[in-house]
Amino acid sequence: MIGTDVVAKAAPDGYTILAASTGPITTAPLVQRTPYDPEKDFAPVAQIGVSPYVLIVRKDFPAATAAEFVARLRAEPGKFSYATSGTGAAAHLICLMFLSKAKLDALHVPFQGSGPGLTAVTAGQVDFAVETLAATSPLFRQGAVRALGTTLRDGTELAPELTPLARLPGVETLDIGAFGGYMVPAATPREIIERLATETGKALATPEVRDQLARIGFQPRHRDTADFTAFLRRHREEFREVIQANNIRVDG
CATH class of the missing domain: 3.40.190.150 (Bordetella uptake gene, domain 1)
Incomplete structure (x- = not known):
């Protein structure tokens, strides 16, 4: 600012x-x-x-795909937690957009910056996060976390293996x-x-x-x-x- x-x-x-x-x-x-x-x-x-955002989960999270992730959170509303770089930060708001469209309820755990938040997911202290590809790519490519999808509706040429979250029912308009x-x-x-x-x-x-x-x-x-x-x-x-x-x- x-x-x-x-x-x-x-x-x-x-x-x-x-x-x-x-x-x-x-x-x-x-x-x-x-x-x-x-x-x-x-x-x-x-x-x-544009900087794509990625849904990542701790490596032992009980879901292998974005669809399974949604099913798990719907089955146990409020049980799982997500990390952000702070209240009102872009990562927080983009995650809320996804959760709202998918009709999911999870606990927000704000950190002072994306680094500490991603460290918490990597350590298994927090269940998931929606953060930039630049920040998450080294983690999911090394197996420290798992990536389940991207917030860009057409996917991203930078990581073509990431499935657009917009393919999920109810999330079709997510393109952020x-x-x-x-x-x-x-x-x-x-x-x-x-x-x-x-x-x-x-x-x-x-x-x-x-x-x-x-x-x-x-x-x-x-x-x-x-x-x-x-x-x-x-x-x-x-x-x-x-x-x-x-x-x-x-x-x-």
Whole structure:
């Protein structure tokens, strides 16, 4: 949020650009006070990718597939627990979206960051989590946890073996991840935004850039200025809905 606020107050000359993401732009302003308004203080330039989220379970969890996982939680509501990187964090809200659509009840165990939460799942102290592919991939590829599916409806080219959770009955509309993109101060001239958007699109068309993004667990997904602007509105409303339904607030 500190870096985001710096860009909000920067000169609108195209030389200070925000590497925007779901946390500071979408979720944080919905659950707490922020020193900037994401809708009024920024102009979208382009989306560059999406970070897939993955449902992981402790390695001895009594379910081998996402369907078995849902059946187990439905059979024993409130018995199982899930770790997140904190109340109101993207991982918490995305997990709630999945649980809500699947009509599941589980105990939330918030941690201060994704690292401690994933450590708890790995140690078997917490039953499951929904976290980024970048954070979970080393764990499930080494067998420390098991991965049961991804939150992207079409799956992810970064881990094609992961089944979309949207294939589950009632979860068909789940298609969520953390976005990454570029934004600039709201007063930035249109011609500068267009130039930045054009160059971003060119860069994302190169194998070198796409490979670099993939290496950090970030699936390339380009949206131009208009599409990115529309996406941000939809993204915000998806999170607003789950926040209101669960009465989530980080501060007063």
